[in-house]
Amino acid sequence: DVPFLCAWSLIRIGHHGLFGLFNYVLHLDCKRGNTIMTLFLDIWIVLILGIVLGIQNTTLFLVSLIAVPCYLVIVFAFQRPFNRLNQETMESNAILSSSIIEDLNGIETIKSLTGEKVSYERVDREFVTYLKKSFNYTKADQLQQAIKGLLKLVLNVVVLWIGASLVMANKMSLGQMLTFNALLAYFTNPLESIINLQPKLQMAKVANNRLNEVYLVESEFKEQRSLNDRHLIDGAINVTDVSFKYGFGQDVLKQINLEIPENAKYTIVGMSGSGKSTLAKLLVGFYPVDTGKGKITFNGVPISDVDLTTLRQYIEYVPQDPFIFSGSVIENLTLGSRSNITEADIEAACSVAEIAGDISNLPQIWQTKLSESGSILSGGQKQRLAIARALLSPAKVLIFDESTSSLDTITERKIVDRLLAMTDRTIIFVAHRLTIAAKTEQIVVMDHGAIVEQGNHAELLAKQGYYARLVSE
Template sequence: PISFPIYFLIVYCFMKPFERLNQEQMASNETLSSSIIEDINGIETIKSLTSEKTSYQKIDREFVDYLKKSFAHQKSEAIQNSIKQATQLIINVLVLWLGAKLVISNQISVGQLVTYNALLGYFTEPFQNIINLQAKLQTATVANQRLNKVYLVKSEFKKSESQELHHNNPHNIIVDDVSYQYGYQKNILHHFSIKIPFGEKIALVGVSGSGKSTLAKLLVHFISPSAGNIFIGEQNIKHVQRQNLRQHILYLPQNPYIFTGSILDNLTLGARENTTQEDILKAVELADSKDDIENMPQSYQTEISEEGGMSGGQKQRIALARALLSNSQILILDESTSNLDVATEKKIIDNLLSLKNKTIIFIAHRLTIAEKVQRVILLEKGIISEDGSHAELIHKKSKYYHLVKY
């Protein structure tokens, strides 16, 4: 019984240091792993800039830091184990010393002392095994806390979003007095309002940072407005289920992700259930990707991945065909043809503009797209600077005119 408080004190004294050292070791390991992955993904840039030495030195410093943190953790465990073993040895010596005195004074026999010492070992060994779990339990606790930072992130889906978009209603887009800011920064959009009738083909143009991509992400509810409302038809999107909303509005970023698998798997990802072979062929023709795919070693069964197998332009066309195979009535294309040559881009844009019963919003820096659409909206510092057809805005000889001219 006397050993209980001693062991408890040893465990208690090392609780805070173990927690701190575990946190530091795992954080250092995370930094090291992230740097290695980042350098592997950016190896072409590193080679182009001849910065191999700098990158190696950075990882070397982080690796040394991780080794130091790991060594400090192992050192603390070793010190605690040494203290526990020393405590056990002292207790055993004290028991034998007191027992020997009792034997000399004929209060107990030698056999009784040997028996008591054996029973003491059977009792203290399991107790010490339990205490030895402290370091492992604390490591597991810290690891669990770090995992929970990811797994316990609040879901983007909310109970208040219970509505579904009506299929039969025309999906006009109405942005009503919307403002948005990232964190505590200035507003990216300022009291922004616009109406886009169903089936219209428009181009959002403007310098970088004018709010074009932010508006696109608001429309698919990746982010929520700081103020104002967005309506699809007559329904406010803040009450619409996000998955249902994204079945009607599809956002295609400039750098789409290609998943490891066959071309066919990538094309049919997110496609409607009744997609036929004819639908697939039509989509790849509209995206001008049919010849590229059929010239590949295994045609539609060719294995591709994000890391290799296709050029940037080919990836964009695969992603565009994938978007066309979805059931979305509204397409938002955020620089989705930026990696294509002018001739291929012109052909694809013409194909997209020929589609009926689809609203298409082009976010573009190339003003050749703006020349073809029905309506051009020029954004400047989060507000609409000009709105009209390409010909009308050129005739006004204002900001859009100068943007085209230069």
């Protein structure tokens, strides 16, 4: 019994020594979430102690190994429920978070419509749903832990029962049985720790799948395009037989044919939903033109051959609701600006956009900090800031998609007149206000995704067609 008593002594010493260090490292790694290190140490402990237990008593060790397939049965039995419950919990949590963020962003609208109660009840329902999903997952996890605990107790009882029988049959000594039972605890604990990684790994798998829904979306820059010299695309823009639809819906654009000469001043008009903004976004490459459904060329070069970064340095799109980033006014103005920009360039752009006076009235002028979405600015100030930002970009083609809709008529007229006076840039307005269209060289009239008329203001009025009806209405 001396070797076994020595082994027992080493185990007791190891509780404060080697195994104590292992336990401390395991505890520390678990706290830090270092699952790989925990798994590595657990596997080595199981292998080493398995060999020791097998040498000590083969019969009891084989009985102990019965727990392994039992654990595996429990793991596989809970695998599908854990996947389903994890998925449901994460989805309900995402819905709840989205609703809270949405309500915070739209708090002014909620207040103005006195919709606080409806909004609160919706968030409350989603929160209760999330709690139920989370509770269902916790119940399943606790049930699995209880079954594992019961299996461990049954294993200990069976080992003690068989060990006691072997002691009474004089096939092993009492000291051997006690030593084996003590070593068994250090064998089953790491084994159980390995098994308990199952819910964590499944949770990580579900989370990884949800992240991959975003991260594995192919980048628009994945396709290598040959042309990256913007000077080669200086020239006319041609749209030839272009049709386009979103997803599996109907065509939003139908057989569009349009030529915009270099440095021209165009306006695209039409009723809401006629496809004006979609056509503008196709020119910027926000959406690809399907093969076989027409083509867009810049100075004869197909848009599919132009590097996207080069394309968007050549053509700038300013939306109706521009986004203002958190940071200073000057940081927002110079975002994406051309190289070697000077203070005089910034002041000139702000002067054209009629925003210089508003900036000078801010507390710290150019260094005034703006929150995300620029809450201290009015809608018109945001639009004028975005116009100045576009003027500071290196773009030769500027598309203004209802970019003056929040401005008063006097300010809008000043800005439009200054933009139209630029002789070195192509200006394209997407507008509902026909007063802008009347000032441009050419007007493109769209209806239900098709170009129905094209010409200048006087020509289109003389035709007494669709544009004339828009003016009269």
